[in-house]
Amino acid sequence: MNYQAIWAIYRQEMARAFRTLLQSIISPVISTTLYFVVFGAAIGSRIQEVDGVSYGSFIVPGLIMLSLLTHSISNASFGIYFPRFTGTIYEILSAPVSYVEIVLAYVGAAATKSIILGAIILATAGFFVPLQIEHPVWMVLFLVLTAATFSLFGFIIGIWADGFEKLQLVPLLIITPLTFLGGSFYSIDMLPPAWRTVTLFNPVVYLVSGFRWSFFGASDVGMGVSLAMTLVFLALCMAVVGWIFRTGYRLRP
Amino acid sequence: MTYVPRMQPAISISNLSKRYTSGFEALKSVDLDVRHGEIFALLGPNGAGKTTLISIVCGLVNRTGGDVLVDGHDIEKDYRKVRSMIGLVPQELTTDAFETVWKSVSFSRGLFGQPANPDFIEKVLRTLSLWDKRNSKMMELSGGMKRRLMIAKALSHEPQILFLDEPTAGVDVELRRDMWEMVRGLKDSGVTIILTTHYIEEAEEMADRIGVINQGQIVLVEEKAELMRKLGRKELTLQLREPVERIPESLIAHNLTLSEAGDELTYVYDSQGDRTGITRLLKDIDTAGIGFSDLSTRQSTLEEIFVNLVREGR
Numbered sequence: 181m182n183y184q185a186i187w188a189i190y191r192q193e194m195a196r197a198f199r200t201l202l203q204s205i206i207s208p209v210i211s212t213t214l215y216f217v218v219f220g221a222a223i224g225s226r227i228q229e230v231d232g233v234s235y236g237s238f239i240v241p242g243l244i245m246l247s248l249l250t251h252s253i254s255n256a257s258f259g260i261y262f263p264r265f266t267g268t269i270y271e272i273l274s275a276p277v278s279y280v281e282i283v284l285a286y287v288g289a290a291a292t293k294s295i296i297l298g299a300i301i302l303a304t305a306g307f308f309v310p311l312q313i314e315h316p317v318w319m320v321l322f323l324v325l326t327a328a329t330f331s332l333f334g335f336i337i338g339i340w341a342d343g344f345e346k347l348q349l350v351p352l353l354i355i356t357p358l359t360f361l362g363g364s365f366y367s368i369d370m371l372p373p374a375w376r377t378v379t380l381f382n383p384v385v386y387l388v389s390g391f392r393w394s395f396f397g398a399s400d401v402g403m404g405v406s407l408a409m410t411l412v413f414l415a416l417c418m419a420v421v422g423w424i425f426r427t428g429y430r431l432r433p
Numbered sequence: 434m435t436y437v438p439r440m441q442p443a444i445s446i447s448n449l450s451k452r453y454t455s456g457f458e459a460l461k462s463v464d465l466d467v468r469h470g471e472i473f474a475l476l477g478p479n480g481a482g483k484t485t486l487i488s489i490v491c492g493l494v495n496r497t498g499g500d501v502l503v504d505g506h507d508i509e510k511d512y513r514k515v516r517s518m519i520g521l522v523p524q525e526l527t528t529d530a531f532e533t534v535w536k537s538v539s540f541s542r543g544l545f546g547q548p549a550n551p552d553f554i555e556k557v558l559r560t561l562s563l564w565d566k567r568n569s570k571m572m573e574l575s576g577g578m579k580r581r582l583m584i585a586k587a588l589s590h591e592p593q594i595l596f597l598d599e600p601t602a603g604v605d606v607e608l609r610r611d612m613w614e615m616v617r618g619l620k621d622s623g624v625t626i627i628l629t630t631h632y633i634e635e636a637e638e639m640a641d642r643i644g645v646i647n648q649g650q651i652v653l654v655e656e657k658a659e660l661m662r663k664l665g666r667k668e669l670t671l672q673l674r675e676p677v678e679r680i681p682e683s684l685i686a687h688n689l690t691l692s693e694a695g696d697e698l699t700y701v702y703d704s705q706g707d708r709t710g711i712t713r714l715l716k717d718i719d720t721a722g723i724g725f726s727d728l729s730t731r732q733s734t735l736e737e738i739f740v741n742l743v744r745e746g747r
Binding site: 185187188191199266267273274276277278428433 | 493494495513515516521525545547586
């Protein structure tokens with residue numbers, strides 16, 4: 181293992197975020213606040229408790245997941261796409277680093293950033309609603325697992341994309357709809373039966389559900405199923421990354 | 434009698450080929466050895482395959498076939514060993530605009546698995562006259578400084594082999610001299626240097642040996658002195674005051690060419706030769722009573738030389 185290299189890339193990626201520290205912190209705080217104003221105060225006041233939890237508290241896990249997914253993807257995809265775009269990737273490719281080390285560094289940095297973001301959102305939410313976390317260890321585990329999985333997914337997009345439009349395409353067209361339809365802001369029990377079945381094909385449902393379980397001890401689908409589905413998606417992303425590196429796809433012609 | 438082991442070449446390339454997915458054949462069965470401690474210049478027109486060749490050795494491009502050994506190690510099987518021996522300065526100036534010089538060079542060193550060594554980084558930056566700029570962001574640097582920064586990054590992990598892809602493209606004359614000076618210094622410290630260029634002057638100034646590549650094939654590899662003799666053809670052109678119909682008898686021996694309008698005489702000579710024959714020619718022209726209004730000399734361009742080399746190769 182070339183630990184020096186992993187550390188060098190990781191640190192460089194983190195430094196990129198710290199250069200824009202203010203905007204990295206302020207933007208999630210503002211967007212979380214907006215969600216609470218709209219969903220928590222304006223709409224939430226008209227909604228009954230969900231699963232015995234006030235609506236404002238109910239949306240906290242979904243809200244964190246929403247940001248975690250989108251930011252993991254955008255952090256990781258930008259992290260690897262940017263050096264490809266500017267050409268500085270030559271240095272990574274000519275260095276004595278293995279593919280595993282490259283992934284560990286880039287995905288690790290992206291995941292770290294979104295975990296920090298998740299913590300900021302959680303803290304912000306604490307100002308609006310009382311927080312209860314029944315299974316803190318599982319909460320952290322889901323947080324880390326989701327951040328890692330979707331950073332890996334973002335890494336794949338960053339390698340696949342050959343323009344800034346494509347970089348935005350997948351998050352915009354697939355992830356955002358899936359997250360909004362994935363029970364971030366409602367329990368899937370609120371849906372008509374037919375739609376509930378359709379929803380079960382949405383992987384985000386399992387992420388949100390498992391994460392919500394760690395908060396309130398209750399969820400739409402079993403926590404075991406949630407964990408399993410997350411791990412399946414993680415394995416899938418790993419397989420794709422493995423293929424990318426074996427073939428040199430878009431990295432080594 | 435003491436036994437002296439035969440030193441294996443720094444880089445040994447055999448039968449190397451590269452076909453891109455587009456179908457373009459960038460390298461066609463290339464054989465090339467680069468010796469330890471030499472400066473090897475790879476000359477070739479644009480699109481000849483210079484960058485592809487370098488990119489394969491440095492791990493940026495996958496080969497289609499053939500063998501590449503660096504100090505006896507296969508570039509794929511022993512990629513860690515091979516790549517940690519090599520420093521690469523690519524042709525394009527690619528920099529992370531917001532990073533500072535110091536951080537960028539330190540990053541490169543870490544990336545190549547070397548523990549931090551601020552003293553060494555300082556030495557490299559001072560050698561390349563970048564020390565004063567160590568805290569500047571890259572976007573604040575001039576083109577020449579960026580080029581030197583790329584070299585500093587390549588040297589940050591103390592490589593034994595340095596690739597310089599068109600190191601002086603777009604660099605002004607003064608800076609070019611400095612860069613040559615620096616490359617010579619590196620050679621003296623034992624670094625093997627491979628540089629690509631399409632400036633013949635650069636190869637002439639720097640190289641121990643020169644390889645010419647064209648259309649994905651090595652056309653020749655030669656000691657510089659030998660090649661320069663071959664490539665050193667120059668043309669002397671005389672603008673005549675009065676057009677002549679044909680070359681006078683007394684000048685036939687000089688092998689002159691007369692332009693169609695009859696107002697220009699061209700003489701080809703070997704600038705590296707002992708005698709250029711120019712003095713004699715001018716004397717004879719004077720004797721023949723031909724007056725000329727202007728005179729110019731021109732080195733055969735590299736393009737012409739390539740064309741000739743490829744023609745000869747056929």
